[in-house]
Amino acid sequence: MxxxxxxxxxxxxxxxxxxxxxxxxxxxxxxxxxxxxxxxxxxxxxxxxxxxxxxxxxxxxxxxxxxxxxxxxxxxxxxxxxxxxxxxxxxxxxxxxxxxxxxxxxxxxxxxxxxxxxxxxxxxxxxxxxxxxxxxxxxxxxxxxxxxxxxxxxxxxxxxxxxxxxxxxxxxxxxxxxxxxxxxxxxxxxxxxxxxxxxxTENKSLKYSQLLENNKQLRYYFTDYRHKGDFIITLKRFEKIFGKISEESLTFKIIRKIFHRNLFFSFKEKMRINRYIKILKS
Ligand SMILES: C[S@@+](CC[C@H](N)C(=O)[O-])C[C@H]1O[C@@H](n2cnc3c(N)ncnc32)[C@H](O)[C@@H]1O
Missing domain, CATH: 3.40.50.150 (Vaccinia Virus protein VP39)
Incomplete structure (x- = not known):
């Protein structure tokens, strides 16, 4: 330099x-x-x-x-x-x-x-x-x-x-x-x-990315929370208020509906992201 x-x-x-x-x-x-x-x-x-x-x-x-x-x-x-x-x-x-x-x-x-x-x-x-x-x-x-x-x-x-x-x-x-x-x-x-x-690119033409997996036989030993995580967090919050909620109960079904519609989360998430954006704008 x-x-x-x-x-x-x-x-x-x-x-x-x-x-x-x-x-x-x-x-x-x-x-x-x-x-x-x-x-x-x-x-x-x-x-x-x-x-x-x-x-x-x-x-x-x-x-x-x-x-x-x-x-x-x-x-x-x-x-x-x-x-x-x-x-x-x-x-x-x-x-x-x-x-x-x-x-x-x-x-x-x-x-x-x-x-x-x-x-x-x-x-x-x-x-x-x-x-x-x-x-x-x-x-x-x-x-x-x-x-x-x-x-x-x-x-x-x-x-x-x-x-x-x-x-x-x-x-x-x-x-x-x-x-x-x-x-x-x-x-x-x-x-x-x-x-x-x-x-x-140095190559002729870039292509679609390919997924690579290693140790395929080990894949099933771990539950990926990627898609379930938010639901489980919501459930735990409700369990704090209502106690243990069984999968057959009406409360469980209501929570799942709320989660699937993403009502509660999308509002809170937007609020938080807006707060972060405000910090970046300052
Ligand atoms: C910041 S000076 C370049 C300085 C030079 N690169 C240097 O670092 O010493 C910007 C130049 O871009 C030219 N310029 C502005 N608009 C242009 C255009 N539409 N097409 C081509 N050159 C343009 C200006 O005349 C000016 O000389």
Whole structure:
């Protein structure tokens, strides 16, 4: 991390970054150092970060910058490839990938608005090589109202990630859902402080998870309370008031009905979860 900060500070051009990013970047990008990769950064600015990335990844890296401001083209004299365009425009991306082909890493440090981050992700994922990643920087904008970010909102990038998470979870057959393109492609999503990292699978295609069992012969020696637990807890509470309740009694049947309808629990559970949410919101 210290080395990374040195590279940042010694860049010949201006750049500005939050200090916690350096630790995250040195951890999540170290496997690409000295590899022949294509690294694309959206949002070039003065070019300060491009010099840092070049030093970090080494001589084999091909660095491409994407920028709305045409002045960034000047940076090509330093050996970077610069594409001028709007990251919120799907046609820009179509042309870009037609020219460049598949890339290894896409880092989005552009305008940080919902439509820009989401379009960049959706138009890029199919062009990321196996084992590559998409990194979205400054995702705190998903919670910012000011400076035109208009968040928190249903349309924020972080809320959009919920759908990616759901697509990944479809790999569990318990959900009985079809695997879509994203279920097969997104290996994992890491949420860091203001950075979201989406890892693309190294394999051809991710599949449904399979259940593995060991020691099958031992399975019957233990009663799994997973589905019975809440009922037993409710019963014990009633037994505290009414004394021992037999399975044939009317009280037992009433409790079972209450439990099955989930009346008592769902209300109490919601109350408690709301209390926890209130703590997190403070
Ligand atoms: C925070 S600066 C990038 C700084 C650079 N990555 C660094 O760390 O030194 C964000 C850049 O994104 C560019 N930008 C903003 N909206 C954009 C868009 N829609 N498409 C492409 N670039 C955009 C801005 O012009 C600005 O130069």
């Amino acid at each position: 210290e080395k990374f900060i040195k590279l940042f500070k010694s860049s010949p051009k201006y750049s500005i970054k939050w200090d916690n990013y350096f630790n995250i970047y040195s951890n999540i990008l170290k496997k690409f150092v000295n590899k022949k990769i294509i690294f694309v950064e959206v949002g070039v600015g003065n070019g300060g970060s491009l010099f840092m990335w070049k030093k970090f990844f080494g001589n084999k890296v091909r660095i491409i910058g994407i920028e709305l401001n045409p002045e960034a083209k000047k940076l090509e004299k330093h050996g970077f490839e610069i594409f001028i365009g709007d990251q919120a425009n799907p046609n820009f991306w179509k042309n870009f990938y037609k020219q460049v082909g598949k890339i290894d890493i896409l880092l989005d440090d552009g305008g940080h608005k919902n439509i820009q981050q989401i379009t960049t992700f959706m138009e890029s994922i199919q062009h990321i090589k196996k084992g590559g990643k998409i990194i979205v920087e400054d995702t705190h904008t998903s919670f910012m109202k000011k400076k035109g970010f208009k968040n928190p909102s249903k349309y924020s990038f972080i809320n959009f990630c919920f759908y990616l998470i759901e697509n990944m979870h479809r790999r569990n057959p318990m959900l009985e859902k079809n695997l879509n393109y994203y279920s097969k492609k997104i290996k994992q999503i890491n949420f860091h402080d203001s950075i979201v990292e989406i890892d693309i």
